[in-house]
Amino acid sequence: MNPPAARVRTRFAPSPTGFLHTGGARTALFNWLFARRYGGDFILRVEDTDAARNSEEGLAVILDSLRWLGLEWDEGPGRDGPHSPYYQSQRRDIYDRYLGRLQASGHVYEDDGAIRFRVPDREIAVDDLVCGRISANLREQGSRRWDAEARREIETNPDLVIRRPDGSYIFHFVNVVDDLEMGVTHVIRGEDHLSNTPKHVALFDALKAPLPVYAHVPLYLNADGSKMSKRDQGALIHEYIEAGFVPDAVNNYMALLGWSPKDDREIFTLAELVERFDLDGINRSNSKFDYEKCVWVNGEHLRRLDPAAYQAATAPYLKQAGIPADDPRVPAVLALLRDRAQTLGQIPALLAPILADTVKFDPAALAKLASRTDLDAVRDALIGKLEALPEWNAEAIKEALHEAAGALDAKMGAIMLPCRVAITGDTSGPDLAPTLEIIGRETVLQRLREFSLPVSAA
């Protein structure tokens, strides 16, 4: 795409509902990326004109989610700018002024205390960057309304109510006024607004204001094709925080749904997305949200983290699970098993068997050993070889395990399995030798000595 001629200004305009939906987050991401890509401004505007639906906590969750994603705004709550305030509930004098202009030009009239905008009787065309040229006649369309309950159309007034009798303003009007007042150059929003856009264009025209560029992005759907709601898996940003996703991974996956870099690359950091993102890469059709793939993307991001960053990212999840993140063994354990996790939330359960003071035996693991008759011999061989080690390190331990197997004329697997079960209680896990190294000689030997079937599965 050709770089925009004027300085880019985009905005994300949520209403404070108490959660940031992935659909909204993706819209915010695209606006943010586009502004960053072209060195413009990203504005956060709070659409709180409907008093019944607003709460301060509701906004706080949204702001926290945006900050977690790394989508910092240049103007908005907490960041005053040339167009403060950024709460629509505090901008009434501005709306009054614009309403005055419409009154002066005869575009509005009073109806039962409300103010209606006279809708023009002509085709209004919108050139959308994603959807192409669309058009509609508002007067024709608006004169009939579908009554969903009665399942029939009813006659209605096509003119848009823009102000309620109580003096508060309606979305379509404040949205247009704010966009032009704040100098928004590109309106990137969900396709659910596509059909509303001719109304907005009519308002811009009546105000004799230039149009922003429109780009309507397709919607996210559930796997079954239904509309995503807050109850669906993966729908809410704060759930990603809890589950142990990293922000870049969530941004990465959201971007890949509805936008394509046009090559085979799939994994991008936020910074890399900024370099690549553009509006012409946005797709035209809705996409279904695939939580499994989102998890995979997160795993890829986790694997790319350097050890220090990985440890820092993991710390809160360890703490929450009651594992002291400053345990001196933690770095070594993380290095050993980090590639096994796709989310940070999986980490504590992976660490636990290695760091725990007591062995928690998996019944299935014990059952696997039940028919073995050589357990005592294996145990004695292991103890003998491990006891004799001059140095306790993974390399030496591995050597000892081989020797033990050789002494019994057994395959490695035949002695590894009982050893692993005796020490960790489980049949699977990371490399055994380094695991034993971390657990420590005394503990390993003690657990071997105490291990004999049947064991009561604790």
Added chain:
RNA sequence: GACCCGUUCGUCUAGCGGUCUAGGACUCCGCCCUUUCACGGCGGCAACACGGGUUCGAGUCCCGUACGGGUCGCCA
């Protein structure tokens, strides 16, 4: 119901008239690596919604049908 938008493997997508016996990724399956389980590597299954045009030639352009989504509020 009217209007608007869309339709390539199960899913996300590449493809912008010939290079498509349609490429990549997730998932699933198989093999390899290996002390187990993962990771990783290799391989496999799997798609142009349907019908008409236009054209020497259509996944790519046009029309229709079907299906999906959106909008039609004194919600945003």
